[in-house]
Amino acid sequence: MGETLISKSTLQKAVQSFGLPRLIIAGFLLSLFITAPFVGSNFFTQLSNTINRFGWNAVLVLAMVPMVHSGCGLNFGLPLGIISGLLGATLSIEMGFTGFASFVMAVVFCTPFALVLGLGYGWLLNKIKGGEMMIATYVGFSSVSFMCMMWLLLPYKSPTMIWGYAGKGLRTTISLEGFYSGVLSNFLAIRTPHMLIPTGAILFFALLAFGMWAFLHTKTGTAMTAVGSNATFARAAGINVDKIRILSVGMSTWLGAVGILVYQQGFGWMQLYMAPFNMALPAVSAILIGGATVNKASIINVVLGTFLFQGIVTMTPTVINNLMMVITGQGLDISEVIRVIASNGMILYALTRKSEVTR
Amino acid sequence: MTEKKVPLLEVRNVSKDFFGNKVLNDINFTMEEGDVLGLVGENGAGKSTLMKILFGMDVIRETGGYGGEVIINGNVVKFVSSFDALESGIGMVHQEFSLIPGFTATENILLNREPQKYNVISEIFGKRLNTLNRSSMKEKAEDAISKLGVKIDSDMVINRMPVAHKQFTEIARELSKDNMKLLILDEPTDVLTEKEAETLLESIGTVAKRGIAVIFITHRLHEILSVCNKVIVMRDGLIVKDVPAKETNVEEITKWMVGRKVKEQETKRESDPDKSNKTIMSVKNLWVDMPGETVRNVSLDITEGEILGIGGLAGQGKLGIPNGIMGLYEAGGKVILKGKEIPLNSPRQCLDANIAFVSEDRRGVGLLLDETLEWNIAFPAMQIKNKFLKKYGPITWRDEKAIEKVTEKYVEELQIKCTGTKQNAKELSGGNQQKICLAKAFALEPGLLFVSEPTRGIDVGAKALVLDALRRFNREKGVTVVMISSELEELRSVCDRIAIVSGGKISGILPATESSEKFGMLMVSNVR
Ligand SMILES: Nc1ncnc2c1ncn2[C@@H]1O[C@H](COP(=O)(O)OP(=O)(O)OP(=O)(O)O)[C@@H](O)[C@H]1O
Numbered sequence: 001m002g003e004t005l006i007s008k009s010t011l012q013k014a015v016q017s018f019g020l021p022r023l024i025i026a027g028f029l030l031s032l033f034i035t036a037p038f039v040g041s042n043f044f045t046q047l048s049n050t051i052n053r054f055g056w057n058a059v060l061v062l063a064m065v066p067m068v069h070s071g072c073g074l075n076f077g078l079p080l081g082i083i084s085g086l087l088g089a090t091l092s093i094e095m096g097f098t099g100f101a102s103f104v105m106a107v108v109f110c111t112p113f114a115l116v117l118g119l120g121y122g123w124l125l126n127k128i129k130g131g132e133m134m135i136a137t138y139v140g141f142s143s144v145s146f147m148c149m150m151w152l153l154l155p156y157k158s159p160t161m162i163w164g165y166a167g168k169g170l171r172t173t174i175s176l177e178g179f180y181s182g183v184l185s186n187f188l189a190i191r192t193p194h195m196l197i198p199t200g201a202i203l204f205f206a207l208l209a210f211g212m213w214a215f216l217h218t219k220t221g222t223a224m225t226a227v228g229s230n231a232t233f234a235r236a237a238g239i240n241v242d243k244i245r246i247l248s249v250g251m252s253t254w255l256g257a258v259g260i261l262v263y264q265q266g267f268g269w270m271q272l273y274m275a276p277f278n279m280a281l282p283a284v285s286a287i288l289i290g291g292a293t294v295n296k297a298s299i300i301n302v303v304l305g306t307f308l309f310q311g312i313v314t315m316t317p318t319v320i321n322n323l324m325m326v327i328t329g330q331g332l333d334i335s336e337v338i339r340v341i342a343s344n345g346m347i348l349y350a351l352t353r354k355s356e357v358t359r
Numbered sequence: 360m361t362e363k364k365v366p367l368l369e370v371r372n373v374s375k376d377f378f379g380n381k382v383l384n385d386i387n388f389t390m391e392e393g394d395v396l397g398l399v400g401e402n403g404a405g406k407s408t409l410m411k412i413l414f415g416m417d418v419i420r421e422t423g424g425y426g427g428e429v430i431i432n433g434n435v436v437k438f439v440s441s442f443d444a445l446e447s448g449i450g451m452v453h454q455e456f457s458l459i460p461g462f463t464a465t466e467n468i469l470l471n472r473e474p475q476k477y478n479v480i481s482e483i484f485g486k487r488l489n490t491l492n493r494s495s496m497k498e499k500a501e502d503a504i505s506k507l508g509v510k511i512d513s514d515m516v517i518n519r520m521p522v523a524h525k526q527f528t529e530i531a532r533e534l535s536k537d538n539m540k541l542l543i544l545d546e547p548t549d550v551l552t553e554k555e556a557e558t559l560l561e562s563i564g565t566v567a568k569r570g571i572a573v574i575f576i577t578h579r580l581h582e583i584l585s586v587c588n589k590v591i592v593m594r595d596g597l598i599v600k601d602v603p604a605k606e607t608n609v610e611e612i613t614k615w616m617v618g619r620k621v622k623e624q625e626t627k628r629e630s631d632p633d634k635s636n637k638t639i640m641s642v643k644n645l646w647v648d649m650p651g652e653t654v655r656n657v658s659l660d661i662t663e664g665e666i667l668g669i670g671g672l673a674g675q676g677k678l679g680i681p682n683g684i685m686g687l688y689e690a691g692g693k694v695i696l697k698g699k700e701i702p703l704n705s706p707r708q709c710l711d712a713n714i715a716f717v718s719e720d721r722r723g724v725g726l727l728l729d730e731t732l733e734w735n736i737a738f739p740a741m742q743i744k745n746k747f748l749k750k751y752g753p754i755t756w757r758d759e760k761a762i763e764k765v766t767e768k769y770v771e772e773l774q775i776k777c778t779g780t781k782q783n784a785k786e787l788s789g790g791n792q793q794k795i796c797l798a799k800a801f802a803l804e805p806g807l808l809f810v811s812e813p814t815r816g817i818d819v820g821a822k823a824l825v826l827d828a829l830r831r832f833n834r835e836k837g838v839t840v841v842m843i844s845s846e847l848e849e850l851r852s853v854c855d856r857i858a859i860v861s862g863g864k865i866s867g868i869l870p871a872t873e874s875s876e877k878f879g880m881l882m883v884s885n886v887r
């Protein structure tokens with residue numbers, strides 16, 4: 001009797017700490033994996049797809065963590081970081097770097113942009129405490145629009161990047177073949193007939209995630225968490241709240257910049273113009289689905305959330321589409337439609353989810 | 360036997376556990392109309408939890424609901440949210456304020472129930488666009504306030520109000536609801552001086568006469584006897600006694616509460632022989648812009664090694680003094696510590712100068728509610744004194760072991776009731792949260808400590824413990840303590856000297872041994 005009470009309560013606690021929504025999503029994902037082979041899509045190919053997608057996106061999701069910790073909320077201004085990354089990437093290619101060096105140099109070049117833009121963005125967010133997420137969205141939107149003009153106007157010369165016929169202005173998508181396409185993903189990659197495990201990309205993420213985890217265990221990292229938890233408490237304990245917040249925004253922006261580079265090396269293409277704008281919502285949703293709230297986020301949330309989100313978004317279209325084909329016997333490909341529905345559905349769900357905060 | 364009248368409220372076999380941690384066990388009691396029930400018990404006995412169940416609060420449902428039944432007028436109720444409870448005529452004034460700071464008393468009292476005027480637009484677009492009927496709002500609010508028998512400016516904005524007025528505003532808000540049947544007051548006298556508390560008790564009496572049942576939680580036991588007709592004593596989640604108030608006394612209640620006899624705190628402080636006469640801090644012409652606790656012109660010398668008390672009525676500025684010195688509210692004037700001027704409006708510089716502060720606002724300033732007890736206690740010491748850190752190569756990390764150790768030490772020393780040092784602060788009972796705030800300051804090991812309302816919400820047994828800890832801290836570590844409290848008796852039992860603040864100024868400083876009449880006179884000397 002007493003024993004069952006304890007086991008019941010530990011189970012309850014486990015469910016609560018993992019969260020029912022995550023349990024349902026994980027259950028759904030699992031059922032997709034199980035159904036996959038029966039409708040003619042290879043289980044291992046599907047798993048491999050999900051893992052690769054995870055490798056592309058995880059750093060972008062990780063970029064949410066510092067700002068959440070400092071109480072600046074979810075970084076809807078991620079496009080700013082992405083733009084810094086794009087500036088770094090285009091500069092690196094413009095200067096003629098190729099292969100792995102082009103990736104390293106892109107990281108090097110994006111850093112000053114990320115820091116400067118991040119500081120300015122942080123300064124702005126300090127002016128409007130309480131309305132961070134709205135301003136962040138606005139910053140993201142306006143910076144993307146501004147850069148749409150700049151991509152056309154900036155005097156880039158590299159023929160791989162500019163419009164061939166006009167002789168100036170950057171293209172919307174630029175192939176990274178010969179530059180840093182796959183430089184991480186192919187590093188130590190494990191290949192089987194149906195699988196490709198992007199060891200390098202995952203290691204790179206692990207490295208950054210470990211760095212983040214370690215930072216959150218330092219004195220400054222602890223202060224950052226406290227600022228997000230209760231800024232008045234932190235101020236009364238002598239913390240310079242504004243400074244910590246700016247630091248967190250800088251970190252988020254830099255991770256966003258590096259994150260897009262990691263994404264591009266996996267994807268194989270660089271996308272300019274409106275593309276950065278479409279990156280923030282999936283990242284925000286992923287971390288929410290991973291169990292983060294507006295002012296609490298852990299590395300576990302990042303890993304879990306990215307895996308679940310990317311899993312659903314890659315699996316649903318293929319599996320459902322194949323299922324439809326099996327049922328109807330028609331070869332109508334509606335996987336793209338399903339993909340849009342699945343990803344937006346997840347985003348919508350994540351954003352409406354109640355985030356428990358104590359005030 | 361004649362037919363039995365259905366009681367207004369019946370609580371039957373109610374129990375509650377937070378994931379295996381049983382905090383309420385088989386609770387049974389009934390209340391009739393007009394009953395005033397005094398609910399007492401040690402910190403963490405389960406009083407607030409029981410009230411949260413009655414009021415249908417979300418935390419209860421989110422943590423797995425409760426067992427047993429709540430029966431109102433003969434019907435079993437299962438509240439899904441507090442709105443249902445309000446609908447059934449239950450009102451609650453929480454242990455912490457829940458008013459909207461930027462709104463006036465009137466607006467707060469009638470929030471969401473404002474008398475409305477129809478206009479052309481609302482005819483078309485619906486009730487949400489009605490304009491407010493300001494004059495009838497004011498009338499209604501003033502009516503509710505006057506029913507309490509107090510005077511409050513109904514146009515005053517909440518954050519300009521002294522705490523006592525906030526408390527009355529909250530009660531007026533509950534009372535202005537027409538269908539009110541049961542009013543729950545969770546430690547409403549916590550931050551009030553004795554005089555203000557008396558007024559509140561009187562208004563509870565008035566309310567009861569109108570047939571409203573009241574549940575009144577307090578740690579000031581004499582208040583129970585003066586207003587309640589029934590007393591329920593809780594201990595460790597059980598009702599240990601349910602008696603008519605007439606048949607008992609404070610001593611007996613205390614004994615039931617703690618399960619042993621508590622001896623009357625009679626510690627006249629013997630004067631310290633080796634106390635130097637050096638001034639450690641000298642405050643000159645301090646003004647502080649703290650809403651509701653404005654300090655106008657305070658000059659004060661604090662002697663090294665003493666325990667200085669600061670008392671006075673609520674709203675006169677006693678709380679503003681430490682808050683201003685510590686840089687939490689805008690302040691001006693001069694503060695000199697050991698001959699060196701400390702810049703105002705900069706918390707960091709005060710903390711670096713080895714001064715610590717326990718705020719009276721424990722939820723707002725005092726605690727990281729969503730973090731563990733370990734974090735709460737260790738955080739300031741880590742940030743300011745670089746304690747609880749250790750080096751791994753080039754980076755300094757939190758020393759989790761040391762943090763756990765210091766937390767365990769204070770949990771034991773202050774007898775903090777918790778399931779472990781990794782429990783979140785928000786899960787502790789009010790009194791135990793207060794102890795965490797004190798532990799946090801102790802862990803800083805300051806040279807000068809300001810404590811504001813240190814025993815707020817702490818039970819009779821633990822009060823002695825907390826005051827003793829303060830006294831020991833002062834004696835053994837040589838820490839100068841400045842204690843701000845609304846309870847004069849508490850100040851007199853601990854302090855060497857007591858300064859009384861009135862009208863934003865010091866109206867006098869007397870030795871603690873002086874008679875309470877003299878202090879009383881100082882308190883009202885230049886009230887404004
Ligand atoms: N949300 C929660 N999660 C876990 N435990 C909780 C939670 N809320 C309260 N408790 C526990 O329930 C017990 C009773 O707490 P409660 O707040 O009812 O005490 P109380 O009698 O009101 O004490 P006080 O006089 O200090 O206000 C405490 O041990 C507390 O730690």
Ligand SMILES: [Mg+2]
Nearest residue numbers: 407454788789
């Ligand atoms: Mg309580």
